Amino acid sequence: MADRIVKLLNDLVETSKDGEKGFLAAAEDTKDADLRGLFRERATDCGKSAIELQEVVTRLGGTPETGGHVSAAVHRGWVHLKAALATRSEAAILEECERGEDIAKRHYADALHEPLPEDIRAMVERQYSGVMRNHDQIRDLRDRYRENA
Template identity: 60%
Template sequence: MSTNVVSVLNDLIETSKDGEKGFLKAAEETRDASLKLLFQDRAQACTTGARELQEIVQRLGGTPETGGSVAGALHRGWVDVKSAVTGHGDHAILAECERGEDSAKKNYREALDKDLPADVRAVVERQYQGVLENHDRIRDLRDQHAAAKS
């Protein structure tokens, strides 16, 4: 069972690393000081979450992931292209961040469908709640920026 648990956790580590890199990229792209701080804070939260999962993988005797996924790299590349086309608009950046959080929500939901030990499940559940809060906060900000544009 622990090999499967390690695999599930390594997938979530990749998800967290993707979030970290995506939020750092968003912080670079925005000109809004409050969004920059928010994105930097969210990147730090992703870093902390990844470290926590890496420690569990090591405790289980596995080798923890250290990087993000290919899909995450492609997503960040798409953010670059879209930012160049839209002139780094905050609405577009927030929309991309929300899309990234949609992916994280899906990955965490799938992990919670797996057979995880109770202590591991508790950590994944807590992190999933953080992903949901991130998503909703980013979505609300995206909607505010959309309203401001019109």
């Protein structure tokens, strides 16, 4: 059972690292100081989640992941290429962030469908609430920036 949980938690580590890197990339791309600050805060939150998950993986005797998913690295590379080729609006950057948070929501929801010890379930549920908050905030900001475009 511990091996299954370690694998599941390591997937969430990768997901959190993807979020951290994605939000940092968004902070670099935006020209809006308020969004830059928000993206950096979200990156920090994702980084803290990854550390918390890594600590549990270590406690369970596993080797924690240290990076994100390969597909996310490719996605970030594509996002930066698109940014270099064209001026991106804040709404477009927010759309990319929302797409990343949609993926995170799916990974966390999948994890919560698995049988987990109560302490680990509580941590995953708390982090999932943060992912939902991030997603909803990004979606609302995206809508607001679209209306003002």
